[in-house]
Amino acid sequence: MKTKKILAALALTALLAACGDSSADTPTASSGSSAASGVTGNLTVLAAASLTETFNQIGKDFEAANPGVKVTFSYGGSSGLAQQINSGAPADVFAAASPATMKTVTDAGNATGEPTTFVKNQLVIAVPKGNPKGIKGLSDLADPKIKVALCAVEVPCGAAAKKVLDTAGVKVTPVTYEQDVKAALSKVKLGEVDAALVYRTDAKAATADVDGIEFPESSGAINNYPIVTLKAAPNPAGATAFVAFVQTEPEIKVLTDAGFQKP
Incomplete structure (x- = not known):
């Protein structure tokens, strides 16, 4: 009888050990995956011509921080870009070289939220x-x-x-x-x-x-540069993320190193 009890105890111990090993080998929900940013797809940014060099760099930085995102820029005079937006051109973000040109977009109801001034220029x-x-x-x-x-x-x-x-x-x-x-x-x-x-x-x-x-x-006659997400943005999550990204310290440094001034 004593021998049977010992054998039963050993069997139970082995079973528990096996279950423990199985649990250890089972990956957790987070193993083998990285935190998803939630930003994917294509992103179209309309920006003042004077932002060309800096935004090209910021776009590369944004893509590196958000794998799977492709940023496309369209540069030009802010007034012309504003007219394109108000005429229905598909875009996610507008960065203008003056509050006056931005106002034509916000007055038409084509922006989401209030524009933010991120730099100024002289x-x-x-x-x-x-x-x-x-x-x-x-x-x-x-x-x-x-x-x-x-x-x-x-x-x-x-x-x-x-x-x-x-x-x-x-x-x-x-x-x-x-x-x-x-x-x-x-x-x-x-x-x-x-x-x-x-x-x-x-x-x-x-x-x-x-x-x-x-x-x-x-x-x-110093110009403030406002940026905003657009109401009809095909990629609203990407637009919101890009506007926030532009205002992070590393990207503001890209802008100030190019000669822009902090607001």
Whole structure:
């Protein structure tokens, strides 16, 4: 009888041990998987032309942080992008170069929530490398011998230029009005004009071809850059995540390193 009890106890011990081993070999719900971000699919961002270099980098950073996401950017003059949104162009996020252009989208009811200002930007005078005309300040642009390019007044860089020139009382007759800041800068890079009023960030991004001349009057027309998710966003989760991502410290550093200022 004693022997039978011992054998039964040993059998029970072996059974419990086997169950324990089986439990140890069974993966938990979290093993072999990573935390899902919840962000997948394609994301379309419409952004002011002056954000091109920085947003290209931020887009790569966002894709790296969210595997499986593909970000596509469309850059241009903020007013034109706003018109596209209000005409039904499919997009998830809008980043504008001025509150005024953003307002056309929010007034039309095409944004979700309130836009957030994430950076600001300031004008400089862009001249060909070496400054062959010896331009020193804003008043030099009034010289009829100086060929000047300005952004069209409908776009933020043009509105800022008009405000600066009007406030300073400087009369400039440009040889061309361009639809975004990159186009105005291109005229300088190609040698088609002697100067253009562009954002500090654009001049800094093109230092191989142009010099940026700071002028004190530009402090009176600093542009705030708002960003917002769009009401008809095909990827609302991705849009919300991207807007938040742009405002994280590492991505703000990408922007400030390029010459943007914190709001």
